Amino acid sequence: MSSSSAPPQPEPCLQYGYATRAEFEAAKTQTTSTSSVSPRVISVAVTGVGLVGSEFISQLLSLASPNPFRIVALSSSKHTLFSPQGLKITAESWKDLLTKAPAKSSEELHQELAKLVKPSQDVVFVDNTSSENIASLYPPLLSSGIHVITPNKKAFSGDLGLFERILAASAESGAKFLNESTVGAGLPVISTLKDLVATGDKVRKIEGVFSGTMSYIFNNFSSGEQGGPSFSSVVRIAREKGYTEPHPADDLTGSDVARKLAILARFIPSLKEKVPLPAGYQSVPTTSLIPSGLASLTLSADDFVSRLAEYDVEFDQKRSDALKEGALLRYVGVVDVEEGIVKADLQKYPKNHPFATSLGGSDNIIMFHTERYSPRPLIIQGAGAGAAVTAMGVMSDLLKLL
Numbered sequence: 001m002s003s004s005s006a007p008p009q010p011e012p013c014l015q016y017g018y019a020t021r022a023e024f025e026a027a028k029t030q031t032t033s034t035s036s037v038s039p040r041v042i043s044v045a046v047t048g049v050g051l052v053g054s055e056f057i058s059q060l061l062s063l064a065s066p067n068p069f070r071i072v073a074l075s076s077s078k079h080t081l082f083s084p085q086g087l088k089i090t091a092e093s094w095k096d097l098l099t100k101a102p103a104k105s106s107e108e109l110h111q112e113l114a115k116l117v118k119p120s121q122d123v124v125f126v127d128n129t130s131s132e133n134i135a136s137l138y139p140p141l142l143s144s145g146i147h148v149i150t151p152n153k154k155a156f157s158g159d160l161g162l163f164e165r166i167l168a169a170s171a172e173s174g175a176k177f178l179n180e181s182t183v184g185a186g187l188p189v190i191s192t193l194k195d196l197v198a199t200g201d202k203v204r205k206i207e208g209v210f211s212g213t214m215s216y217i218f219n220n221f222s223s224g225e226q227g228g229p230s231f232s233s234v235v236r237i238a239r240e241k242g243y244t245e246p247h248p249a250d251d252l253t254g255s256d257v258a259r260k261l262a263i264l265a266r267f268i269p270s271l272k273e274k275v276p277l278p279a280g281y282q283s284v285p286t287t288s289l290i291p292s293g294l295a296s297l298t299l300s301a302d303d304f305v306s307r308l309a310e311y312d313v314e315f316d317q318k319r320s321d322a323l324k325e326g327a328l329l330r331y332v333g334v335v336d337v338e339e340g341i342v343k344a345d346l347q348k349y350p351k352n353h354p355f356a357t358s359l360g361g362s363d364n365i366i367m368f369h370t371e372r373y374s375p376r377p378l379i380i381q382g383a384g385a386g387a388a389v390t391a392m393g394v395m396s397d398l399l400k401l402l
């Protein structure tokens, strides 16, 4: 799906074919009460068919029958398959069919999807890209009554204005936006935070390891043994395992963690009493791990990983310095509501600290310190990156619409 000019802003209730919101709600109630006769259809448009997108399609197509969802659109950046009645695709056929399909602009697809929104039919736009352009479409999509589900962090961690337009559009049209996989992949981090806030708990601090890539890197690079694998080799493996962002520099700058912290911060209303909400992830103090010799270069992802090997000695030094203090390196993030601090940093932890001992693979660990969960925090831990667990988080958001 190609996105170019400014997206249109349709009038919500006129889009549904109803003159007023009240008429629309009345028709919706009627449809619900006769739902045993004609079950509600949920039409799904999927944009982005990379690692997470392909796995999402596979999970969606293998839901037990009767599958309550039908896929009406599939888009890569160059091709779009669209059928208002639902695409005739299988797990084996969709890739081939998509590569033969023509391009469709995002504006065109938006208009087509908006026509499908009816009291008897929900429409969901699933964004599995990491595109800012696609993220900027959420407010007009939501205004048209189209739900948005995504693991893409851009809209929720970038310009605060975009985030506020998303909230406003969702509140006005009633269309939902769900973004569980933007933090901790499929782990229930956003839903837990929303539940804590909605039930009146007071969040004091959230801290943890929020990056599957950084977790994998330091669990293997700084494991407490003398020596060990080189830094660049573990980065390479993290990329091969599908943990990194499309460009691994986005992980190593700490930006990915800063984005996750900005997202969490924006869902904690009481933080505003201490500090302004992050205007964007750039306003979160963040330690970058990019060697200074590479920082100003624009390198492809492949070249970046190759050139990283030139700096392995620097990282070896950091590892042995920590070990001399009996400590391990871990990349952590914190949203400290009481102190008004949001930051992402590489830190040293004693070998018996949970961040040092209990993590393996791409594990994230997230500790919620709240009024109710005190002095012992509520802890969520598990794989925090990878296609299967990320797509699962997107699927679980989709299932929430039922």
Ligand SMILES: NC(=O)C1=CN([C@@H]2O[C@H](COP(=O)(O)OP(=O)(O)OC[C@H]3O[C@@H](n4cnc5c(N)ncnc54)[C@H](OP(=O)(O)O)[C@@H]3O)[C@@H](O)[C@H]2O)C=CC1
Binding pocket: 001, 002, 003, 047, 048, 049, 050, 051, 052, 053, 075, 076, 077, 078, 128, 129, 130, 131, 133, 134, 151, 152, 153, 181, 182, 185, 212, 242, 243, 244, 245, 246, 384, 385, 386, 387, 390
């Ligand atoms: N991988 C992981 O563990 C996790 C990933 N995420 C998030 O999930 C998202 C997807 O990640 P991942 O699958 O790993 O990344 P990939 O790079 O594998 O996939 C992204 C896809 O988006 C497509 N794309 C880019 N721009 C557009 C566009 N304008 N219209 C349609 N398609 C487009 C690209 O396709 P094309 O070839 O057509 O350009 C590419 O295949 C990202 O936002 C990431 O941050 C979140 C949690 C964990």
Ligand SMILES: N[C@@H](CC=O)C(=O)O
Binding pocket: 182, 184, 185, 210, 211, 212, 213, 214, 243, 244, 245, 251, 256, 384, 385, 386
């Ligand atoms: N690159 C990210 C993917 C999930 O958000 C990470 O490593 O955590």
Ligand code: NA
Binding pocket: 180, 181, 182, 183, 184, 185, 186, 187, 188, 189, 190, 393
């Ligand atoms: Na999550």
